[in-house]
Amino acid sequence: xxxxxxxxxxxxxxxxxxxxxxxxxxxxxxxxxxxxxxxxxxxxxxxxxxxxxxxxxxxxxxxxxxxxxxxxxxxxxxxxxxxxxxxxxxxxxxxxxxxxxxxxxxxxxxxxxxxxxxxxxxxxxxxxxxxxxxxxxxxxxxxxxxxxxxxxxxxxxxxxxxxxxxxxxx
Amino acid sequence: xxxxxxxxxxxxxxxxxxxxxxxxxxxxxxxxxxxxxxxxxxxxxxxxxxxxxxxxxxxxxxxxxxxxxxxxxxxxxxxxxxxxxxxxxxxxxxxxxxxxxxxxxxxxxxxxxxxxxxxxxxxxxxxxxxxxxxxxxxxxxxxxxxxxxxxxxxxxxxxxxxxxxxxxxxxxxxxxxxxxxxxxxxxxxxxxxxxxxxxxxxxxxxxxxxxxxxxxxxxxxxxxxxxxxxxxxxxxxxxxxxxxxxxxxxxxxxxxxxxxxxxxxxxxxxxxxxxxxxxxxxxxxxxxxxxxxxxxxxxxxxxxxxxxxxxxxxxxxxxxxxxxxxxxxxxxxxxxxxxxxxxxxxxxxxxxxxxxxxxxxxxxxxxxxxxxxxxxxxxxxxxxxxxxxxxxxxxxxxxxxxxxxxxxxxxxxxxxxxxxxxxxxxxxxxxxxxxxxxxxxxxxxxxxxxxxxxxxxxxxxxxxxxxxxxxxxxxxxxxxxxxxxxxxxxxxxxxxxxxxxxxxxxxxxxxxxxxxxxxxxxxxxxxxxxxxxxxxxxxxxxxxxxxxxxxxxxxxxxxxxxxxxxxxxxxxxxxxxxxxxxxxxxxxxxxxxxxxxxxxxxxxxxxxxxxxxxxxxxxxxxxxxxxxxxxxxxxxxxxxxxxxxxxxxxxxxxxx
Numbered sequence: 001x002x003x004x005x006x007x008x009x010x011x012x013x014x015x016x017x018x019x020x021x022x023x024x025x026x027x028x029x030x031x032x033x034x035x036x037x038x039x040x041x042x043x044x045x046x047x048x049x050x051x052x053x054x055x056x057x058x059x060x061x062x063x064x065x066x067x068x069x070x071x072x073x074x075x076x077x078x079x080x081x082x083x084x085x086x087x088x089x090x091x092x093x094x095x096x097x098x099x100x101x102x103x104x105x106x107x108x109x110x111x112x113x114x115x116x117x118x119x120x121x122x123x124x125x126x127x128x129x130x131x132x133x134x135x136x137x138x139x140x141x142x143x144x145x146x147x148x149x150x151x152x153x154x155x156x157x158x159x160x161x162x163x164x165x166x167x168x169x170x
Numbered sequence: 171x172x173x174x175x176x177x178x179x180x181x182x183x184x185x186x187x188x189x190x191x192x193x194x195x196x197x198x199x200x201x202x203x204x205x206x207x208x209x210x211x212x213x214x215x216x217x218x219x220x221x222x223x224x225x226x227x228x229x230x231x232x233x234x235x236x237x238x239x240x241x242x243x244x245x246x247x248x249x250x251x252x253x254x255x256x257x258x259x260x261x262x263x264x265x266x267x268x269x270x271x272x273x274x275x276x277x278x279x280x281x282x283x284x285x286x287x288x289x290x291x292x293x294x295x296x297x298x299x300x301x302x303x304x305x306x307x308x309x310x311x312x313x314x315x316x317x318x319x320x321x322x323x324x325x326x327x328x329x330x331x332x333x334x335x336x337x338x339x340x341x342x343x344x345x346x347x348x349x350x351x352x353x354x355x356x357x358x359x360x361x362x363x364x365x366x367x368x369x370x371x372x373x374x375x376x377x378x379x380x381x382x383x384x385x386x387x388x389x390x391x392x393x394x395x396x397x398x399x400x401x402x403x404x405x406x407x408x409x410x411x412x413x414x415x416x417x418x419x420x421x422x423x424x425x426x427x428x429x430x431x432x433x434x435x436x437x438x439x440x441x442x443x444x445x446x447x448x449x450x451x452x453x454x455x456x457x458x459x460x461x462x463x464x465x466x467x468x469x470x471x472x473x474x475x476x477x478x479x480x481x482x483x484x485x486x487x488x489x490x491x492x493x494x495x496x497x498x499x500x501x502x503x504x505x506x507x508x509x510x511x512x513x514x515x516x517x518x519x520x521x522x523x524x525x526x527x528x529x530x531x532x533x534x535x536x537x538x539x540x541x542x543x544x545x546x547x548x549x550x551x552x553x554x555x556x557x558x559x560x561x562x563x564x565x566x567x568x569x570x571x572x573x574x575x576x577x578x579x580x581x582x583x584x585x586x587x588x589x590x591x592x593x594x595x596x597x598x599x600x601x602x603x604x605x606x607x608x609x610x611x612x613x614x615x616x617x618x619x620x621x622x623x624x625x626x627x628x629x630x631x632x633x634x635x636x637x638x639x640x641x642x643x644x645x646x647x648x649x650x651x652x653x654x655x656x657x658x659x660x661x662x663x664x665x666x667x668x669x670x671x672x673x674x675x676x677x678x679x680x681x682x683x684x685x686x687x688x689x690x691x692x693x694x695x696x697x698x699x700x701x702x703x704x705x706x707x708x709x710x711x712x713x714x715x716x717x718x719x720x721x722x723x724x725x726x727x728x729x730x731x732x733x734x735x736x737x738x739x740x741x742x743x744x745x746x747x748x749x750x751x752x753x754x755x756x757x758x759x760x761x762x763x764x765x766x767x768x769x770x771x772x773x774x775x776x777x778x779x780x781x782x783x784x785x786x787x788x789x790x791x792x793x794x795x796x797x798x799x800x801x802x803x804x805x806x807x808x809x810x811x812x813x814x815x816x817x818x819x820x821x822x823x824x825x826x
Contacts, residue, residue, distance in 0.1 A: 088701055088703065089690060089691075089700055089701050090690070090701075090746070090748060092701055092702055092703065093701070093702045093719060093721035093724075093726065093746050094721060094722075101821070102721075102723075102724070143797070144796045144797070145722065145723065145795070145796070145797055146722065146795060146796070148721065148722055148747060148748075148749060148752070149748070149749045150747070150748040150749065151687070151748040151749060152748075
């Protein structure tokens, strides 16, 4: 009996994952299942333990090799240029500037996250998605697609951060 | 309930047995089932083996990698055979590796791997292996564990006395096991005697890249040159080859090639020959051969068809080539770590003949000859023989050394390994091998510096050692602890194909250099798409080139339209991942090729020639992430004369 309950929960979860977010996108969709199950059972999609405030987010430096980053007032254009190159080569398969793709949209990230957190997420994604509260939440919000470790050097991760700052300052 | 009881009962009984068996400290007599032996081969989960063992795959054409002492198989490296598992020999980039002067050959018979050396010590740069059937030698990188180069050996046949390296990897050799006309010609078989030749090829190695160059061929009399071993230390500069069928029989060799009481070891002064050739000696003769090189930067193999080889008549180089008589159709030939003793394993006898390098040099100096064979001086047997290992075993084949003063010889007919002492030649231990042992390997056991902790035998017959799997069984290897006075049989483990010989090396010498992924910035593949922005589809007549990328967990593009029946579609897939062990695979329905497995940062190409209209899926074959099942795409195939526009997309952003 118990296993039947478990199996149906898994099936429901599967439906939720496959169809979630499609309603607004296409009118042609023939299958319409609302996110709340009609059997009255509780929604089983895993949720991050708690929502954190923007202030808390900016205070979070993440987990990894970066404990503090010196960020100037202006933008180091050369560094941002290198950052753009590395970002385009290694990251754009999953991240676009202005739309959510596999991972979140990048635009505005320097207003949402600390510079240390951004670099640690690039440099140490495996540990971040296991332990960091924001990264854990993002994993769930992004359909369990893990942030790939692209083996970016610390110098290039810093350059990517500078590129993000340049975008957000425009 | 009953089953649970039974299970618990069985479990406790098992625990009692394991826990209480063999409390005795005397492990050497307790046999392979003892718990102390189990501990010796137990590598706990997550921990690494102490040695790599590279086993020839024999008729699989490949090289398998094992860990010792666990006997766990770690990898199969494709070398001479197509390998649909990762697309080797099917992908556009790798097909050239299997080109020969006979055309594309999808299979080979791999025999004797040997690891590169510096100063006679394993250096872990490359491993070489020979192909017996269509004579070739391959070089495999011990950084990427991929085949990087294959050179064909012209004018040779049955490339068996190969691919052994000199002590600074100056040369590797390729001896002819099946004497043939040289140059090849149409002639009656029964006129073989005196007409056939047994060329011994010397391939020089470029020390920086490992590239192989066919330097010269020594055009020896038409005996069967079976195995070879370089001299080392004091005998460095010489190479020794066993021969059989000095009768030059052309039929029913199992009887007719065993008529002479003695055959020969050929002692070849390769330094002298190399000098001779360098100074313009030798004659350029015909011989077409393929030289295939894989470039790690372009990730593509190319074939250069070469013509002509320098042939040296051994009689023309004074003091370079001699024969030493060996009883009873010798097979293996091995040189001890000091370079002083040369061991001839007469396979139809009970004895090993041990030759002294010093005595050989003295006999040469004194011209202590016993006639000649086709003009090559034969050194007098008694003048060069140092001793005899009289084991009582039958059919000695191969010997390796432990670096502690002992040799270990396999006996095929009596199915055993015999340990004997260098210098006194007395037998000190013997243990059975299951069954019909061929080669044996001690890590570094054919070099100046053996790592004499383990020895393993490779056995030709398996019979009852494992659960039966029908008439065809994998061969079996046995691992022995040789750290003590007596050998101790520790483990049986199955091997793939027929591992004629193996080379083994301490893991510490190579594991830190093992490549984890290919740097995308260094990817110079002609058809690479190094970011999603570079992905596209191009038509050129009926050839269509798809420049696609992979990342967890999608292809870009993942929708393609405008392909037509009769097109030849090249899928060039670049894996954008830059992390250890995140390959993606690619397969498309109905492809008459194979899948390709693309390592991080790598580009590979496979072709597809759709024959039916429709919408056909492709997908990732390697379970890459939680969303792997979603990693797929569609190709729309229209009729030959349709006007469907060529366009492609990812997430409905269509481009054309």
